[in-house]
Amino acid sequence: MRGAVPEPDHDSTMDDLTIYLAGEIHSPWRDRLRELLEAKRLPADITWVGPQEEHERSDDVGEDVLGEQPSQRYRDLVGGQVNALRRRVQLNRADLAIAWFGPKYKQWNTAADAGAAVAMDIPLILVRDPDLLHALKDLDALAAVTVETLEQAADIVAYIFE
């Protein structure tokens, strides 16, 4: 075929990854994971996606945008809708999902995101404390790998680029 062809780069391996971080937003576990991966100085560009991490803003965003709603039910519904839209846009971009379950909270969004990722054929790393073993055993069976610490999750992400 004719036409101006750009000089090729030197051949290389995959050097970017988009990771969706499912999990509660009350503790700074995402920052910890990002620091762990940054310290590894991977030969790759990581794009992080996931839910809104400021808890109050996440709760208020529905009424912040749409104004006061007539009841708590609808306050929460519109908040949930805006957050669900954000999460769906972001999850659609992910190559990999990491779901972290901490010791507190219901964390049903985390589980729903994890189930959705698996159904969308996005491989899932599940991070959970041994105390949650029994309650999470079926999600364990759906995950590509289950680990107990963020360090282990970071090791697995790094392994993709070895």
Place this chain on the structure above:
Amino acid sequence: MRGAVPEPDHDSTMDDLTIYLAGEIHSPWRDRLRELLEAKRLPADITWVGPQEEHERSDDVGEDVLGEQPSQRYRDLVGGQVNALRRRVQLNRADLAIAWFGPKYKQWNTAADAGAAVAMDIPLILVRDPDLLHALKDLDALAAVTVETLEQAADIVAYIFE
């Protein structure tokens, strides 16, 4: 085209539905829902699918099949695997999913099943007590409809056949 053609039935509307019931298995909410729908005498054949409903068997099935495992972690993993296989085969058949959240338990399987159903384009009815409103607000946003009682869920199923 030639060939023996069967006598057609009288024309009709859709008269069957397969419903996946996601939710905990410690209380008889599924029986209640089935009774509610049976009492409606719908002009339709409902096929019910879902997880194992005998709690103890659900916990033990991994070791029942594979023998004793070397640790609690692996006991739960093999149990989770057998249950996850069952659930995936059954969810693949569903036209509709109903997820019920009760007042107790982590119910992470329920949330994961709900997320998977939505990702698989299976419409979801979410049934949850008003007390769980805030914790489930993002799932509320993903569900086709959210209701508070099994009676309401049964009314919606019946409406499909009106």
Place this chain on the structure above:
Amino acid sequence: MRGAVPEPDHDSTMDDLTIYLAGEIHSPWRDRLRELLEAKRLPADITWVGPQEEHERSDDVGEDVLGEQPSQRYRDLVGGQVNALRRRVQLNRADLAIAWFGPKYKQWNTAADAGAAVAMDIPLILVRDPDLLHALKDLDALAAVTVETLEQAADIVAYIFE
């Protein structure tokens, strides 16, 4: 392979079809189309699916099921949700969609159903009066065939079984 094999039927051609009828529910056009096809005595079993055809029930169903809502907005939202769930379950079953646009009403549900059917690779027959030609020209371009009368739509359905 061993095992009891049932006696085969005589070989035959396709003899059933599920048709989704998208369109407004204020006039009895669906009944007319069903009568037209019944009169053709096709060697096939037609299953008809589509939205609730009783207009008042369609408007009220949200509050009928969920109780009074705090505003018209939410009365309509819950009504819309229950109807959308019904329609999605039914559209998922369809082999063919027929969208009828009449001279009155906004008919946005009809257009949304038609767009969804095309996106789901369900072939679409569009039925519209010549007066609506210009307003529907892009939907005309998406439809498999556009006709002007229900008689023509019925002729095309019958042609599938010739």
Place this chain on the structure above:
Amino acid sequence: MRGAVPEPDHDSTMDDLTIYLAGEIHSPWRDRLRELLEAKRLPADITWVGPQEEHERSDDVGEDVLGEQPSQRYRDLVGGQVNALRRRVQLNRADLAIAWFGPKYKQWNTAADAGAAVAMDIPLILVRDPDLLHALKDLDALAAVTVETLEQAADIVAYIFE
């Protein structure tokens, strides 16, 4: 793996988004929305896609390309075809769809695009005046979020990048 690996960028979050703008093309609502988002100076690159915005060109393009057609029906059909091709190419690129319903016109293309976006798992923001509440209630139920003003739609897009 061996080979020259490029220096990675600093890790970052998602910084681009492609938005499909469904809606009529007689009023400058798209310009208004673009200005609103530009004023927010998002840390992201927005790509806007959607139908031809010059109304006359949109109506004439079929005959502009293919020459005079033998009747109004076919003039509109070829025009519809060229526009539908453009819209499908552009919608296939979208991460998010925004459908705006104004006070005038049939707007059936808007509804068809909205239905297609939902069926293609592209999250949808519906923007409609409260006057259109009842007529759009089923689309409201399909949308990820429904708002009443372009300002609200812009706030939600911005929220994805917070």
Place this chain on the structure above:
Amino acid sequence: MRGAVPEPDHDSTMDDLTIYLAGEIHSPWRDRLRELLEAKRLPADITWVGPQEEHERSDDVGEDVLGEQPSQRYRDLVGGQVNALRRRVQLNRADLAIAWFGPKYKQWNTAADAGAAVAMDIPLILVRDPDLLHALKDLDALAAVTVETLEQAADIVAYIFE
């Protein structure tokens, strides 16, 4: 799970198959293939689908349904539309496609149906005379199997049920 469970049939193997027959409609090759398979008395029920086999009706159906069109171009377009709708509905049902190329005619519909079947992951048997070898070499490469006679195609269908 509780509920009345029907008596199971004896276990068995797959005993039905829907076959789409792509190819020209001027010669009775479909009848020949059907006779060949009938003579094999397979333990299976074959459903045959495919285009209209009466050539004149196939050419006329557009105007038969829609009335006279303003030019040959549009006469053929509406005819093509009605036939394409029929073929898409039928191809969507197929487990297997058989494309037969004879010594005459352009047979572009046959090739388009074959390409569509492969893209839809429906396995394809290509039947073509050795004279057409070179012209069909790329389709040969896409087909699951290429044979030269209808007898060979029938043998392969029968093999599925051995």
Place this chain on the structure above:
Amino acid sequence: MRGAVPEPDHDSTMDDLTIYLAGEIHSPWRDRLRELLEAKRLPADITWVGPQEEHERSDDVGEDVLGEQPSQRYRDLVGGQVNALRRRVQLNRADLAIAWFGPKYKQWNTAADAGAAVAMDIPLILVRDPDLLHALKDLDALAAVTVETLEQAADIVAYIFE
């Protein structure tokens, strides 16, 4: 909706399953598995699908149908094609795949079928001797469950219907 509605069956649970049996065809392991499941007298109708089980016929079928080929390479290719067509038609029907690895043979078809099943979202039960543990560890990770005996595989199938 009007029309003659059939009397519904009593409500019930899922009562049929199609199982693809991937594995070598030199030993009667499939008969053993079928007997094990028959002995369980499940309230369900099992349809068994899979490759040709007569080894010699499987090797010869290419030349049986297409006549002698010019070299061993093409003899094997046409044989492979006819068998691959059969397997794809059958795998497309499966709800569940069971892959059995025995102590002998390359069994590359088995592994390819297992990989395809997982990629098609068909849950997989892997049956392998502990001796094959290391060689099959990545397939173990893809399977829904891995077991060591046919009895265990049969127990898991039966569990779906408890």
Place this chain on the structure above:
Amino acid sequence: MRGAVPEPDHDSTMDDLTIYLAGEIHSPWRDRLRELLEAKRLPADITWVGPQEEHERSDDVGEDVLGEQPSQRYRDLVGGQVNALRRRVQLNRADLAIAWFGPKYKQWNTAADAGAAVAMDIPLILVRDPDLLHALKDLDALAAVTVETLEQAADIVAYIFE
């Protein structure tokens, strides 16, 4: 989210497109189309993909790579395979397909590519002389738009970027 965020580009519309050119390779129609589009100086980067355009190389490539084959049938099969692989890789990248039918040759690859593009939801522009109207009427019905000249096809591509 924290991390170094790149300066956003100015917001813009879609500015690239990948076009698959299906059609015979004996005449320089592709060069003509590329020149026509280049002359339009579109604000967009077009990537052209499609089959090998050197006819002799296309015919020989199978034996060029694999060595002499035992018969014409297998010479053509291996050639067809290498070309089909190339075409599938390239078609998978396309946003749009243009199929050109000229006055000569069987052009079955063109028709198969067109059918595949439609089945893969890639919009199709069909370019054919009025003489081919009747033979191509069903493909006409599948195409997004049918035109008679390369100039018209170029106009439609340009319209996407207006």
Place this chain on the structure above:
Amino acid sequence: MRGAVPEPDHDSTMDDLTIYLAGEIHSPWRDRLRELLEAKRLPADITWVGPQEEHERSDDVGEDVLGEQPSQRYRDLVGGQVNALRRRVQLNRADLAIAWFGPKYKQWNTAADAGAAVAMDIPLILVRDPDLLHALKDLDALAAVTVETLEQAADIVAYIFE
């Protein structure tokens, strides 16, 4: 549409490709293939993806990350899980898969990757010694092309960019 539009590049053809290399990791066949392609100085940027190529690390990675496991079975399972996650992330990126079967080892991962690639509609080049002809005949039938040497595979990749 308004907004700053970047200067387009000169029009060009496809100039990048991501290739997944399935096959054992005990011999340096991947390096050989990369060298062969580098020597061709293609006007394209090749991205190579595939499994971990250091054998020992591949075997140990499960316990390297998760710590010592209670048995060989679980040591291998966690190793398999980490490797399977890596492979799935990488295969999801591929435009083309090349599976190489050497004279030694079970190579079941190779076959499973090949089966998965075909099921995911990623074209497959199979490279195998003539000695493996019979054992691989069904995979041969699934591959887009089968060759005997890495040189031939490199020739085919290069052909995509001619």
